[in-house]
Amino acid sequence: MKNQKSTEVNKLIENCTHLDRVHYQDRDLLINEYFKKNIPCVVTGLTEDWQTENWTLAFFKENFGDLKLNVERTNATTKKVESKEMLMKDYIDYVISNDSEPEDNPFYNNTDFNPPTALYKDYKLPEYFSCMFNNLKEVDTMPTLSWIYLAPVNSITGLHTDIANTSAWNLVISGTKFWVFYPTEQAHLLRNGGVNPFNPDFDMFPSYKNAKPMVCVQKPGEIVVTPGGMWHAVLNMKTGVSLTENFVNKYNLEVVQKYCVENNISLPVV
Numbered sequence: 001m002k003n004q005k006s007t008e009v010n011k012l013i014e015n016c017t018h019l020d021r022v023h024y025q026d027r028d029l030l031i032n033e034y035f036k037k038n039i040p041c042v043v044t045g046l047t048e049d050w051q052t053e054n055w056t057l058a059f060f061k062e063n064f065g066d067l068k069l070n071v072e073r074t075n076a077t078t079k080k081v082e083s084k085e086m087l088m089k090d091y092i093d094y095v096i097s098n099d100s101e102p103e104d105n106p107f108y109n110n111t112d113f114n115p116p117t118a119l120y121k122d123y124k125l126p127e128y129f130s131c132m133f134n135n136l137k138e139v140d141t142m143p144t145l146s147w148i149y150l151a152p153v154n155s156i157t158g159l160h161t162d163i164a165n166t167s168a169w170n171l172v173i174s175g176t177k178f179w180v181f182y183p184t185e186q187a188h189l190l191r192n193g194g195v196n197p198f199n200p201d202f203d204m205f206p207s208y209k210n211a212k213p214m215v216c217v218q219k220p221g222e223i224v225v226t227p228g229g230m231w232h233a234v235l236n237m238k239t240g241v242s243l244t245e246n247f248v249n250k251y252n253l254e255v256v257q258k259y260c261v262e263n264n265i266s267l268p269v270v
Contacts, residue, residue: 003199005104005235009178012197012215019181019224024126027245031128035167035251038227040181040214043178047171047221051122055173055241057092057150064116065089072108074158082107091150098152099239108155115146115243123243129169131247145246151175151236158192158233165228165259166246172218175240179224182214182231190231197233228255 024046034041036190047053052192065088072083084107086094091109096105131145140145145166159182170177180197182190193199200208217237220222226232248256260266 008198008200009235009237011025012180012213012218016213016215021180027126029127031251034225035128038230038255040227040230040232041225042216042218043169043223043225046126046223047123050124052171052173052243054122055119055148055243057096057241060241061089061092062157065092067113069109069113071109073105073107076110081145083123093240095150095152104154106152106155108152109150113148115148128251129245130249131245132249132253147244149242149244151240151242153236153239155236156198156234159190159195159197159231160233161229161231162204162226162246164265165255166248167252168226168227168244168246170218170224170226170242170244172220172222172239173243174220175236175242176238177218177224177242178235178237179216179218180233181215181226182211182213184213184230186213187231188203191232198235229259231261
């Protein structure tokens with residue numbers, strides 16, 4: 001990854017606050033210092049007995065190769081979104097070929113790829129990550145809040161806040177991700193997510209020079225926790241596979257309820 005993205009990432013790594021790493025067994029610390037205070041962190045040690053290490057690109061190609069994916073990218077010049085439908089096996093071939101000659105802006109599969117039912121047995125979450133809406137998956141209006149990402153090197157998820165201000169956890173199974181998080185008091189510097197933190201245009205967004213994000217480099221087996229309502233972006237520094245779930249529990253229910261009230265969204269009854 002030798003391009004403008006890597007130059008900016010190196011600057012961010014050198015000059016920004018890095019997320020704390022907390023072992024998953026430090027439950028009280030995680031809840032009191034991170035979940036309740038809406039602070040992102042990296043959780044370690046949780047996945048050692050999970051079966052997700054078997055979720056390789058080859059595994060998905062062999063077992064789910066005929067699954068249709070929607071892939072997309074945003075043209076850097078026109079800002080138009082390019083999208084197309086591909087079979088998973090063809091997209092995986094594309095991801096692998098991108099390793100030898102990386103595109104600066106590769107196609108990336110979006111959130112249409114929910115984990116096949118058979119894979120949910122491969123991991124088990126502690127209660128502080130469980131979602132109170134998991135038992136409502138049969139409700140037509142309740143979206144699935146789990147996604148798998150097959151990521152080519154250099155692909156990014158641009159600045160955004162998560163659906164309905166839910167919190168999220170993300171596990172890197174293979175590859176490496178670089179994350180940037182912006183505390184609430186810096187949200188006004190981001191121009192509603194218009195900034196690309198991996199290649200910022202300071203002429204267009206001069207106020208962004210004052211932003212001081214929190215960052216982390218996430219490696220296999222590590223879980224990054226994103227607080228509800230916090231702006232963040234992700235760069236895939238290496239090709240890989242990851243799993244993410246959004247969740248609502250007693251620690252973030254208030255911020256989700258506030259979002260739903262402000263946007264006239266009805267929450268399911270639990």
